[in-house]
Amino acid sequence: MSTADRKARDKENLKALILQGAKKLFLEKGIEQTTIRNIADEIDYSVGTVYVYFKDKNAILHDIHTIGFQELGGSFTELFTIEDPMDRLRKMGIFYMKFAIENSEMYDLMFNVKAPMEFIEHSEKEEWNEGVGTFNALKNTVAQCMEKGHFKGHSLEPLSFMIWGVVHGMCCLEIRQRTKGVKFSKPETILMDGYHEFLKIIEKL
Amino acid sequence: MSTADRKARDKENLKALILQGAKKLFLEKGIEQTTIRNIADEIDYSVGTVYVYFKDKNAILHDIHTIGFQELGGSFTELFTIEDPMDRLRKMGIFYMKFAIENSEMYDLMFNVKAPMEFIEHSEKEEWNEGVGTFNALKNTVAQCMEKGHFKGHSLEPLSFMIWGVVHGMCCLEIRQRTKGVKFSKPETILMDGYHEFLKIIEKL
DNA sequence: TTATTTTTTTGAACAACGTTCATTAGTTTG
DNA sequence: CAAACTAATGAACGTTGTTCAAAAAAATAA
Incomplete structure (x- = not known):
């Protein structure tokens, strides 16, 4: 044996x-x-x-995309020591964007490359557990914010998706070279500057 | 002759x-x-x-990406008859997302595929005119909103970039199959639901 | 018109890719 | 030690983007 x-x-x-x-x-x-x-x-x-x-190249790409989610999850762990959900939400965005920029090839694989999703489609795996887990970390934090009285009049899932969209969208434009293309006046800080505009806005809610 | x-x-x-x-x-x-x-x-x-x-495949992809921007620009023209900049901004987002979803392959080429930017890099073209033009349409509208007293305490360029990020991010997640992966309770409308959360938020500014 | 030069089009050929599978090498079992 | 099984191999296949000498077509000159 x-x-x-x-x-x-x-x-x-x-x-x-x-x-x-x-x-x-x-x-x-x-x-x-x-x-x-x-x-x-x-x-x-x-x-x-x-x-x-x-089985094929997609299988390799999928497994590495899973490693990427473990790494992102690891960088998120310290966030869960933060009691105040609004504070945690703010820092979660920073961590997410930091991860995306410092590991752009991995981030791209996790959220942009088609291979990992194609692998899931053509296998007996029924769900994108990696993505679901990360999105739930965000959704739960937003839910706690709402329990504390923030985001009045908003719906949990669409709001969480929109927040995901903001950070993902900006990182995506950066990684796929579209920010380089439009020549911002302060290109080095445009990502964080953009995120801080978002923070200013949700601060009041 | x-x-x-x-x-x-x-x-x-x-x-x-x-x-x-x-x-x-x-x-x-x-x-x-x-x-x-x-x-x-x-x-x-x-x-x-x-x-x-x-010259190569990138050149073809670049030229078609340019056609895509002409089509997007075309769908934007009727927006400029809208006097109120806030109203125009709201509708611009709708048009943008509508274009992305109804022409996902083209949108992908315009904002995600690497080829068009690689072509610009390796040619004497110095700027991404297509993207600059579209971003300016957004930036100018945001500027007019600010002139009318909206978005107090915000900076034009970072705020415009953030707004671009919201709509782009959500469309991107949809097109690259990541929304399908997380199984929303209302997957058919999550994009518009997410956008309306954003509208609710900027309404007050 | 006919001959010559120039322009345009062609497709075989090349290197590199993901993928397959009969064959070889190595290990375990009887 | 031989038989049975398992693991590793790399030549070979079909496609891909790309090149370039040769052929075909068109323009010019005689």
């Missing part, structure tokens, strides 16, 4: 090794410039081996 | 024909599933001819 155990462990290890190699190359030279052959080379295995452990 | 003129005209016509074929295929089967060979087949020319008229 122990040999079978070790084999299962080896399989998991090699799977993890492939993901680690893939992630390294993604961060180094971008997702689109990374090929299966690159990944195989990086960890000194053949292309064929990669396909033994992963 | 007239033969030279006709030749120049013919060149322009064939260039337009290629773009027309490319656009048709993009809308039919998506940008990623459309190949240069597909485009050449569609208009009964050879692959080589496409490369006589366009």
